[in-house]
Amino acid sequence: MPANLGTYARFLTTDRGPVLAARRRRERVGAALVLGGTTVVLGALLVIPVFLVTSILPWTRLPVGAWSDLGVLLVGTFKAGICAWFVALMLGISAAIFSAEFAAPGFRRWFKPALEILEAIPTVVLGLIAFATLSPWLKTNVGTLLGLLIAVPALLLAAGMGFGARFQRIAGWLPLWLVPVLIAGVAVFVAWFGPQQTGWIVPASPWNAVLVGLALGLAAVPLVFSIAEDALMLIPATHVQAAFALCATRWQALKSIVLPAARPGLVAAIALGASRCLGETMIVLMASGNTPIADLNPLTGLRTISAELAVGLPEAAAPGGAYRTLLLAALLLFALTFVLNLLAERARTRMHGRVNRAMSKA
Amino acid sequence: MIRASWERGGTWLLGGAAATCLAGVAMVLWMVAAEGLAAFWPSRVVDVRLNDGRESLGEIVSDDGDWLIMRQSEIERAGGSYARIARSSITSRSKPADAFVVALADGRRIFGRGDVAAAESSAESLPAPAPIETTLWPNSLGFFGSAGVFLRQAGLFLVTSSAASTLAGGALPALVGTVTLVLLMSLIVMPFGVATAVYLHERRGFAVGLVRSAIGNLAGVPSIVYGVLGLGLFVRGFGGGIDRWFFSDRLPVPTFGSGGLLWAALTLALLTLPVVVVSVEEGLARIPPGLRAGSLALGATHGETIWRLLLPAARPALLTGLILAIARAAGAVAPLMLVGVVKLAPALPVDGEFPYLHPSRQFMHLGFSVYDAALASPDALRGVPRAYACALLLVFVVIALNLAAIVLRNRLRERYRELDV
Numbered sequence: 001m002p003a004n005l006g007t008y009a010r011f012l013t014t015d016r017g018p019v020l021a022a023r024r025r026r027e028r029v030g031a032a033l034v035l036g037g038t039t040v041v042l043g044a045l046l047v048i049p050v051f052l053v054t055s056i057l058p059w060t061r062l063p064v065g066a067w068s069d070l071g072v073l074l075v076g077t078f079k080a081g082i083c084a085w086f087v088a089l090m091l092g093i094s095a096a097i098f099s100a101e102f103a104a105p106g107f108r109r110w111f112k113p114a115l116e117i118l119e120a121i122p123t124v125v126l127g128l129i130a131f132a133t134l135s136p137w138l139k140t141n142v143g144t145l146l147g148l149l150i151a152v153p154a155l156l157l158a159a160g161m162g163f164g165a166r167f168q169r170i171a172g173w174l175p176l177w178l179v180p181v182l183i184a185g186v187a188v189f190v191a192w193f194g195p196q197q198t199g200w201i202v203p204a205s206p207w208n209a210v211l212v213g214l215a216l217g218l219a220a221v222p223l224v225f226s227i228a229e230d231a232l233m234l235i236p237a238t239h240v241q242a243a244f245a246l247c248a249t250r251w252q253a254l255k256s257i258v259l260p261a262a263r264p265g266l267v268a269a270i271a272l273g274a275s276r277c278l279g280e281t282m283i284v285l286m287a288s289g290n291t292p293i294a295d296l297n298p299l300t301g302l303r304t305i306s307a308e309l310a311v312g313l314p315e316a317a318a319p320g321g322a323y324r325t326l327l328l329a330a331l332l333l334f335a336l337t338f339v340l341n342l343l344a345e346r347a348r349t350r351m352h353g354r355v356n357r358a359m360s361k362a
Numbered sequence: 363m364i365r366a367s368w369e370r371g372g373t374w375l376l377g378g379a380a381a382t383c384l385a386g387v388a389m390v391l392w393m394v395a396a397e398g399l400a401a402f403w404p405s406r407v408v409d410v411r412l413n414d415g416r417e418s419l420g421e422i423v424s425d426d427g428d429w430l431i432m433r434q435s436e437i438e439r440a441g442g443s444y445a446r447i448a449r450s451s452i453t454s455r456s457k458p459a460d461a462f463v464v465a466l467a468d469g470r471r472i473f474g475r476g477d478v479a480a481a482e483s484s485a486e487s488l489p490a491p492a493p494i495e496t497t498l499w500p501n502s503l504g505f506f507g508s509a510g511v512f513l514r515q516a517g518l519f520l521v522t523s524s525a526a527s528t529l530a531g532g533a534l535p536a537l538v539g540t541v542t543l544v545l546l547m548s549l550i551v552m553p554f555g556v557a558t559a560v561y562l563h564e565r566r567g568f569a570v571g572l573v574r575s576a577i578g579n580l581a582g583v584p585s586i587v588y589g590v591l592g593l594g595l596f597v598r599g600f601g602g603g604i605d606r607w608f609f610s611d612r613l614p615v616p617t618f619g620s621g622g623l624l625w626a627a628l629t630l631a632l633l634t635l636p637v638v639v640v641s642v643e644e645g646l647a648r649i650p651p652g653l654r655a656g657s658l659a660l661g662a663t664h665g666e667t668i669w670r671l672l673l674p675a676a677r678p679a680l681l682t683g684l685i686l687a688i689a690r691a692a693g694a695v696a697p698l699m700l701v702g703v704v705k706l707a708p709a710l711p712v713d714g715e716f717p718y719l720h721p722s723r724q725f726m727h728l729g730f731s732v733y734d735a736a737l738a739s740p741d742a743l744r745g746v747p748r749a750y751a752c753a754l755l756l757v758f759v760v761i762a763l764n765l766a767a768i769v770l771r772n773r774l775r776e777r778y779r780e781l782d783v
Binding site: 023024026027030031033034035036037038040041042044045047048051052055090091092094095097098099102103111113114115116117118120121122123124125126127128129131132133136152153156157158159160161164165171174175176178179182183218221225249250251272275276278279280281282285286306309310311313314326327330333334337338340341342344345 | 365366367368369370371372373374375376377378379380381382383384385386387388390391393394397426553554556557558560561562564572573575576577578579580581582583585586587588589590591593594595621632635639663664665668669689692693694695696699700729730732733736737746749750753756757760761764768
């Protein structure tokens with residue numbers, strides 16, 4: 001024990017002043033570093049709009065045709081964005097409802113990582129597939145695509161109504177069984193229907209808004225899915241059980257309890273999906289043909305703000321009119337996505353507040 | 363009864379949507395893997411006789427049912443001798459065993475029939491001769507022979523650097539460019555991301571809400587807008603300023619005032635910041651509060667608790683954030699197009715020359731190679747297979763990183779289950 005006693009004695013008799021001062025100093029430096037880092041982050045968000053606005057001011061220095069050029073780009077951005085948004089919402093929200101309400105827990109556990117892989121795939125790769133593989137097919141098969149859009153849901157509905165009852169046991173893992181059926185069915189349908197519809201609808205360009213919609217829509221599915229599914233999973237199971245106790249069916253509970261309660265979360269998914277579809281660059285650049293046409297026909301080429309920025313800005317001389325127009329386009333894109341993100345952010349906050357209140361009452 | 367059957371139908375519709383998503387993932391992965399690997403598989407040499415008596419020797423590069431596109435001997439330049447042949451005009455097709463293909467150093471391919479001497483003489487008798495790179499008799503190769511050629515070509519693609527044209531040679535410069543860029547970006551983003559996460563975790567009040575919504579919004583800003591910021595502010599603003607102050611003797615040739623590795627890394631750091639902040643903060647929030655309270659009770663300051671206890675305990679979360687940021691950065695191509703990626707860089711950004719890392723140099727990138735080979739190449743029939751090969755490499759890197767992040771996340775959960783008593 002003498003050794004320990006000695007240590008203790010030394011501890012009591014040492015002057016702790018300098019040590020404490022050094023610790024306090026380190027503490028202050030650490031706090032300053034953290035605060036500094038955070039300030040830089042906060043500044044990063046502010047610097048984007050500030051930079052864009054200050055570089056295009058004053059308005060009078062914009063070149064003459066700037067606004068009509070922007071109009072063409074805006075039409076293209078919305079045309080591509082809306083096609084993709086439609087695909088992403090159809091697939092993403094339906095899959096989220098299935099995963100949250102009808103799927104077996106085991107299925108849910110690996111379905112999400114599978115979609116996360118899709119999210120991780122660089123969009124330039126999806127653009128390549130759309131450009132090199134999908135567009136030659138779509139050029140002669142727009143009619144087949146329309147046929148698929150009608151036939152697949154109709155057949156699924158009919159199959160579910162017809163023999164859904166016999167497959168109750170695998171209902172929680174349904175999509176996994178449907179994947180091979182779907183792929184085989186689509187292949188047969190394309191082989192049978194493809195030659196029949198030749199010449200029905202001939203797209204004006206092999207690269208068009210429909211093609212962009214398919215590729216970009218698939219790219220936006222994981223985002224829409226994960227936000228919508230999070231919202232649906234937040235609804236307490238007791239609410240649904242209460243509805244079951246009142247003799248509601250699953251779909252009645254879904255329609256009258258779950259969907260209304262999860263509405264803010266679904267709104268957030270829809271808004272963020274739109275923001276993603278409007279701002280994506282590489283898929284649009286590769287699959288849209290990048291032609292500045294302003295019409296509403298989904299089978300013509302288009303040019304979006306993002307594609308124009310990627311191609312045009314490196315060549316535009318810094319203080320010139322073209323540079324200024326492009327920065328105005330960038331500001332417009334930023335403002336559009338910012339409003340959508342803000343909407344989504346507020347909807348998500350409302351969702352969490354609502355769930356917390358419901359939980360505290362229960 | 364009727365309601366029940368409608369409901370089952372609706373459930374199948376939703377299940378069908380989920381199945382379509384899965385089929386989409388599977389198709390994308392399959393397409394990239396199949397097309398990317400097929401780019402290295404030796405193609406057969408075909409001898410086609412037409413009904414007008416002509417005969418042509420070459421490889422078939424595309425076949426849409428009615429029309430074939432054949433690559434014949436490229437006498438003058440690569441990509442200069444494609445023939446479009448109607449299938450109905452073909453009288454016979456054969457794959458002669460003695461047909462050879464000579465690959466020249468400048469990317470041209472010469473087809474012919476005969477032995478080694480015939481191959482050499484066919485290459486030497488060209489109006490514009492070039493050194494022979496490989497000579498191959500692909501029709502006489504068995505499966506294992508083809509596999510050997512496949513492995514050699516894939517290996518060469520990984521370890522050699524691009525020749526004068528972007529369509530021949532390997533992807534090494536693009537791979538090195540991608541990796542260097544991403545590592546430099548990690549060095550920049552990690553300190554700021556961790557500092558912000560610690561701030562969000564430790565403080566309460568109005569400013570925290572502001573920072574949190576700023577992070578949320580930064581995550582939703584389109585990547586091309588970051589590119590615009592990088593070009594306008596970093597490259598032309600900061601870079602131009604550095605040039606005026608420190609490198610004025612070299613002007614008007616820009617040193618930092620044109621796109622380069624440093625500015626691209628800074629731009630990507632901004633882009634990936636939200637990913638790091640969110641995952642580190644999540645990691646910090648998972649640490650049981652008792653651990654922290656214990657440390658404070660033993661007399662450690664806040665700073666010491668964070669530095670010695672919380673951050674080490676959140677190390678897997680830091681790593682997850684880093685990996686996710688790297689995966690996101692490796693896939694971001696659009697902003698790079700504005701801040702310094704080029705189709706063919708004269709020199710690598712890292713080399714043996716002091717200071718080893720050259721932050722002002724322009725660089726090549728795998729993702730940009732995909733875009734460039736597919737859309738901007740002079741020879742589209744070579745460009746697309748090459749784009750798929752680059753895409754396969756990129757997808758492989760990104761998915762491997764993401765799987766690592768998922769494994770780490772699961773480990774993290776296990777670890778806190780042990781801690782959580």
